Amino acid sequence: MSPRSRADLALAGNTLIWGSTFVVVKQALDDVSPLLFLAMRFSLATAGLYVLFRPRAQAPPAPVARAGSVLRGLLSRSGVRDSLAARAGFFAGLLLFAGYATQTVGLRFTTPPKSAFLTALSIPVVPLLLAAVYRIRPRPAEIAGVLLATLGMGLITLEGATAARINRGDLLTILCALAFAGHILAVGHYSKGVEYQTFVLGQISTAALLSLAVFWWAEPVLIRWTPGVLVAVAATGLIATALAFAVQAWAQRHTTPTRTALIFSLEPVFAWLTSFLLGAGALSPAAALGAGLILAGILLVELKPAPVAAHP
16 A cells, blocks of 8 residues: 555544544533533543653753753754644644634534534635645545535535524634644644654644633533543543544645545544444435545545645
8 A cells, every 4th residue: 555545544544533432422521511521632632642752752862962951952953843843733733722612612502413514614625725825726636526525514414404594603613614624734734844743742732731721711610420421531532632633643744635634524424323333323315425425525536646745
């Protein structure tokens, strides 16, 4: 398999993880307030990544060890590279927190189907941002794949929903889509040129600190330490956050932001499969057609792959 194929497969694995944890999180939110849940999720993920990357963090750069000077270490090539990675991680972490926070708060004022569809607007936004920021025109196959996947998302998520009225929850969720699209672009841009471990740890720890800073005043705090909450925090913190975002940072070194967004459109398909296996019912004909359109959009781009070098 080529590096790009392995990266696309890894991103599909991420999407499977996120889609399969949707039901677990949904049930856990009956016993914990959303922002507190995010704070625990990102804090546990930060701790897990720190343990994973700790051997590297404990070894100081050679110039620092020889000169005994923190300043000289910061001015060394490795020190500058780590500093750039930390700043890049901070920026990506801001976008990551903004996406999760606006999605969570917006869900209080809109319906889950509309929230899922509006969040999925990040799929067409990614190539638009690429065109606006980098002056890169999407290829015809990418445009067609994005349109098919977006239509499929609508068929899956908006069935039976009233989509005509726009409320403040919808507006917040649109901001969520913009933040997630920006996060995909940021990871794709920075992961190729900065130190990997520092970047990953930087973005997750930034999201954790911001969550801890706002959960206690932005909403009424609720916590009941049920087994469901413990399982949800552990699963999302260690697997769906620490592992998944580390994999994403690696994978986006070898694939494009547009392909990443398309692969992420599989999340509602995996979420439905998980619900079906747990006895939540069969997929309706319209939703089944939507799932088929998402797969068709991804295959369209896969069958006519664009060179990775053409994108940042």
